[in-house]
Amino acid sequence: MKHNIEKISELLVPSKKFSGDRIYYFEEIESTNSWLLAQNKTPDQTPVRIDGRICLAERQTSGKGRRGKSWIAPASSSVLISIGWGLQESSSQGLSLISGLAVVQSLHELGVTGVKLKWPNDVIADGKKLGGILVEISGLDCVIGVGINVSIPPSFDRQIDQPWTDLYSLGCQVDRDQLVAAIALNHERFLSRYMLTGFASFATRWNALHVYQNQVIEVVSAGDQWSGSALGVDESGALLVECSGSIRRVIGGEVSIRAKTALTENDDKMS
Incomplete structure (x- = not known):
């Protein structure tokens, strides 16, 4: 309808x-x-x-x-x-x-x-x-x-x-x-x-709604790929990921994230 x-x-x-x-x-x-x-x-x-x-x-x-x-x-x-x-x-x-x-x-x-x-x-x-x-x-x-x-x-x-x-x-x-x-x-x-x-x-x-909160994820960006624990977003909206004892900020752009156990990349798509 x-x-x-x-x-x-x-x-x-x-x-x-x-x-x-x-x-x-x-x-x-x-x-x-x-x-x-x-x-x-x-x-x-x-x-x-x-x-x-x-x-x-x-x-x-x-x-x-x-x-x-x-x-x-x-x-x-x-x-x-x-x-x-x-x-x-x-x-x-x-x-x-x-x-x-x-x-x-x-x-x-x-x-x-x-x-x-x-x-x-x-x-x-x-x-x-x-x-x-x-x-x-x-x-x-x-x-x-x-x-x-x-x-x-x-x-x-x-x-x-x-x-x-x-x-x-x-x-x-x-x-x-x-x-x-x-x-x-x-x-x-x-x-x-x-x-x-x-x-x-x-x-x-x-x-509180973050599907990967405190889970290990993979981050793919410009040919670089690394993994860490997703800590949620900061006050600017950047994603915080703990990697090897330090916290890295992931911002927008050509970035994709997925669960560490995923076999294939779940690319983000939108209307």
């Missing part, structure tokens, strides 16, 4: 940021993130703020993931949403982690429990990928793309190169329109606080 924009609009009434007339809905689009980012300039290159706009789609033909990966999902089987947010400075420090917290809160409100987060941008349930996040910035405009698997046909399993799950497999019958509204409202709630306090006030909460 396709999204009901009128229903979503009604659910967004409590918001001071988002509204139904600022939802841009497509049955098919290349990428919700790319489309929304492209709206921040007019044809004559005049800047236009995309703060408070939402791009929603049933299907993406070129869904984007972190590190050049793709997001694969058939039509109307996921929640594919990109949220525009205005920044005070051109920095994304900790933003994907804040988004993860907002997503987990949204799922919890709809009865989905046991959801964890994998640094920096994966949503995990039952040890498998349930969804992902992609943050992109243009000037002072930020676009946060969120993809959540709702009911993916088993036939798509061969197209996804890592362990994955969806809400249906978890026994959760979630209304996609309610989930869209919850994601928007909780991003407004969490990001408004983030703009005032930065990431520091969220670190403890994020670490």
Whole structure:
């Protein structure tokens, strides 16, 4: 069943940021993130703020993931949403982690429990990928793309190169329109606080949801590969890993982490 924009609009009434007339809905689009980012300039290159706009789609033909990966999902089987947010400075420090917290809160409100987060941008349930996040910035405009698997046909399993799950497999019958509204409202709630306090006030909460907390992980970056014990994130959102008696800070970029016992690399992917 396709999204009901009128229903979503009604659910967004409590918001001071988002509204139904600022939802841009497509049955098919290349990428919700790319489309929304492209709206921040007019044809004559005049800047236009995309703060408070939402791009929603049933299907993406070129869904984007972190590190050049793709997001694969058939039509109307996921929640594919990109949220525009205005920044005070051109920095994304900790933003994907804040988004993860907002997503987990949204799922919890709809009865989905046991959801964890994998640094920096994966949503995990039952040890498998349930969804992902992609943050992109243009000037002072930020676009946060969120993809959540709702009911993916088993036939798509061969197209996804890592362990994955969806809400249906978890026994959760979630209304996609309610989930869209919850994601928007909780991003407004969490990001408004983030703009005032930065990431520091969220670190403890994020670490409580960290799927690899105090576990041995492997870190792969620019041809370098090493292992250590994941200690969680610091006040800036960097991942702290204890290695050979010292603590190393892992920051964003071309970095992938995985459980030490994994046989294959579970690359991060996002909407």
